[in-house]
Amino acid sequence: MNPTRVLVLNSGSSSVKYQLLDMPHGERLASGVVERIGEDGGPADHDAAFKLVAGELTDDGVGIDSPELAAVGHRVVHGGTRFTEPTVIDDGVLAAIQELVPLAPLHNPANITGIKVARELRPDLPQVAVFDTAFHTTMPEYAARYAIDRQTADTYHVRRYGFHGTSHAYVSRAVAGLLAKDPSEVNVIVLHLGNGASASAVRGGVCVDTSMGLTPLEGLVMGTRSGDLDPAVVFHLARVGGMSVDDIDTLLNKKSGLLGLCGDNDMRNIGHRMAEGDEAARLAFDVYVHRVRKYIGAYTAVLGRVDAIVFTAGVGENSAAVREASLRDLGSLGIEVDTVRNALRAKTARLISAAGSRVAVAVVPTDEELEIAQQTYSLVEQ
Numbered sequence: 125m126n127p128t129r130v131l132v133l134n135s136g137s138s139s140v141k142y143q144l145l146d147m148p149h150g151e152r153l154a155s156g157v158v159e160r161i162g163e164d165g166g167p168a169d170h171d172a173a174f175k176l177v178a179g180e181l182t183d184d185g186v187g188i189d190s191p192e193l194a195a196v197g198h199r200v201v202h203g204g205t206r207f208t209e210p211t212v213i214d215d216g217v218l219a220a221i222q223e224l225v226p227l228a229p230l231h232n233p234a235n236i237t238g239i240k241v242a243r244e245l246r247p248d249l250p251q252v253a254v255f256d257t258a259f260h261t262t263m264p265e266y267a268a269r270y271a272i273d274r275q276t277a278d279t280y281h282v283r284r285y286g287f288h289g290t291s292h293a294y295v296s297r298a299v300a301g302l303l304a305k306d307p308s309e310v311n312v313i314v315l316h317l318g319n320g321a322s323a324s325a326v327r328g329g330v331c332v333d334t335s336m337g338l339t340p341l342e343g344l345v346m347g348t349r350s351g352d353l354d355p356a357v358v359f360h361l362a363r364v365g366g367m368s369v370d371d372i373d374t375l376l377n378k379k380s381g382l383l384g385l386c387g388d389n390d391m392r393n394i395g396h397r398m399a400e401g402d403e404a405a406r407l408a409f410d411v412y413v414h415r416v417r418k419y420i421g422a423y424t425a426v427l428g429r430v431d432a433i434v435f436t437a438g439v440g441e442n443s444a445a446v447r448e449a450s451l452r453d454l455g456s457l458g459i460e461v462d463t464v465r466n467a468l469r470a471k472t473a474r475l476i477s478a479a480g481s482r483v484a485v486a487v488v489p490t491d492e493e494l495e496i497a498q499q500t501y502s503l504v505e506q
């Protein structure tokens with residue numbers, strides 16, 4: 125029998141998450157996370173972290189040396205314009221991922237380390253890179269370009285890449301399934317609202333626009349990131365506020381968004397605080413939802429015809445209040461939410477639109493690991 129298991133590795137700067145799935149059905153055989161890499165109480169480095177992962181898999185009776193393992197699928201954050209598809213990793217691919225480090229200085233190095241260690245542990249296995257940016261490489265040039273001097277942009281690879289692509293791909297396809305349609309038949313707005321948040325416009329299964337840009341800072345209001353702002357804010361803070369580039373980077377990426385507005389980046393706490401009449405929490409919620417509504421309007425215009433709006437990730441899957449407020453009074457766009465369905469808590473993909481709503485509204489739990497496993501397996505199955 126041919127091997128059917130895929131190990132999915134998501135190595136971040138301080139953690140390694142893993143899942144072992146049996147394909148093609150995606151049955152989860154093991155999963156876990158090794159955290160605090162390089163910190164007190166955690167493994168010293170990624171090498172040590174991967175040895176822990178290998179040990180945990182062996183403890184689960186599904187060792188990394190198992191002959192049933194077909195491939196390792198790696199989440200890689202930045203694939204630039206080069207990687208439009210999942211790709212079997214060889215030395216050339218690894219070098220190309222390395223060349224993209226300036227575009228993702230925190231993420232790609234951790235991904236590279238993960239790939240190297242996994243290759244050492246199982247040199248016989250295909251290692252596949254699945255890129256966060258790949259799904260968005262279909263954006264038309266006019267959506268991917270910033271309106272700045274072309275030569276400068278090209279020299280420094282400044283363009284809109286988009287992220288969370290694995291989630292947008294999975295969820296846009298899943299919502300087509302929920303509507304009993306082929307993905308090629310439906311136009312979808314995906315709202316991935318987690319700690320990081322992004323929206324995408326997907327026409328017939330193909331991404332035509334997304335809210336994140338050169339980096340994951342652009343677009344929606346996030347847990348700790350500002351999302352869209354006038355770029356002159358940066359000059360102003362430097363000139364008038366005397367802040368350094370690094371200070372401003374930290375401010376916009378780590379101290380802004382919901383956290384910056386109200387001191388809390390967890391939508392659950394914001395909900396509790398709002399219920400107690402907390403005005404800062406209310407303002408943070410309103411700013412967040414206002415931005416989501418603007419993107420829904422924009423992507424409705426981009427797509428022309430919208431068949432479905434789908435919410436996913438931590439906030440999107442769990443916050444009925446955010447979904448309700450994001451779509452309130454949009455009947456003129458054909459969007460009507462069923463308040464009872466919206467309020468129901470469930471872990472499964474479901475419709476929450478009212479019976480007569482022209483646009484279907486759905487909640488679909490994202491599953492990036494399953495998507496990575498599927499893309500990996502489709503490349504290596506014999």
Ligand code: ADP
Pocket residue numbers: 317318319320347389390391392437438439442443
């Ligand atoms: P990440 O981007 O880190 O993968 P998730 O998609 O897991 O994040 O989303 C995490 C966020 O989801 C939390 O910060 C929290 O704001 C939100 N969240 C989780 N559960 C709930 C809930 N029941 N109600 C509202 N928000 C929630």
